[in-house]
Amino acid sequence: MTRKKQILQTAALLFKERGYSAVTMRDLAAAMDMKAASLYNHISGKQEILATLILEVAHEFTTGMDAVELDDKSAFAKAEQLILLHIKIALEYTNALAVLNTDWMHLEGAAYQEYILLRKTYELDFKKILQSGISTGEFKNISVETMLFNLLSTLRSIYLWIPKKSATEVADLKKELPQILLTGISS
Amino acid sequence: MTRKKQILQTAALLFKERGYSAVTMRDLAAAMDMKAASLYNHISGKQEILATLILEVAHEFTTGMDAVELDDKSAFAKAEQLILLHIKIALEYTNALAVLNTDWMHLEGAAYQEYILLRKTYELDFKKILQSGISTGEFKNISVETMLFNLLSTLRSIYLWIPKKSATEVADLKKELPQILLTGISS
DNA sequence: GTCTATATGTTGATAGAC
């Protein structure tokens, strides 16, 4: 792994735990066993770290959504696939996903604009799938907004849950979460 | 309203938008149309603001949970009451609730310890209710952990949704959210 | 209760030696 990737990974962990603003370049350097000045040989500044971490994960979501949309499946199956996409990204990019969720508002300039656009597009695509499920009668006739709010609230929190759990429990989550989110908890 | 309460309210708004660490005492003073030094005639420091905001909301949750536990109702009805409790607190303490959710880890000393204890107790009480619902057959036999994770993920996000919505939409949420969370979105 | 002035430490980032 390149030194730059190591820095990004360490930054993701620290940002996740204390938040972007509370982590200093000195903190990051110390965690890497080096001096703050040396970081600048690998990255242009603190903002570049934040933007790199967040936009990489954001693009993973977009790529995943594109794949789901291409599949010719029912709305229910598509929703299921999206739930699994969130779990997969939470497993693969746990820390960077936490940063995306909690520190996106500290992005500046073009990176901020890009993130906002990616998020808006993703949510719009998700809503279309839910709406088509209501039309086909697969889903209840509840406000699409409320439905998406509930789904995304849970999906966006998965990263908090994942690191505390064993592989078996993660397997349970993959099986139970689509069930809970789509068919509820009542008998 | 006392000057102190005005400061707390303004701080809650700023902390919600940019996070505790990114908001300076100068920012807060400017938003209050005063100088930073003057703030210290009303509060002992930045930490006191954070602790006051978070612990007040945390105690609201504890009080609400105590009331729900006293009621002699079904687990389903209790879960429904808790969902409404979260909506009520999100409406009444929108900004302070956001601060609790995103900046609790910046609490220091005794306030930190107190918050952690309150949260742990609340989650334990919530789990007991879910467990009793599984025992009575009201809820599916799914992992209580996963069930609570899903419920709290959504309930903890309500504050993000509330400020964007009209009174009618909030009324919809009160009606639809218990339904979605407890009985799912599938037909 | 608010101000100006200031103490004391920390911030992101750069220059230049090795």
Add this chain to the structure above:
DNA sequence: GTCTATCAACATATAGAC
């Protein structure tokens, strides 16, 4: 690629005049 030394700006907080 990493270091030491440093800068200019900004942080929380206090002292004391009005």
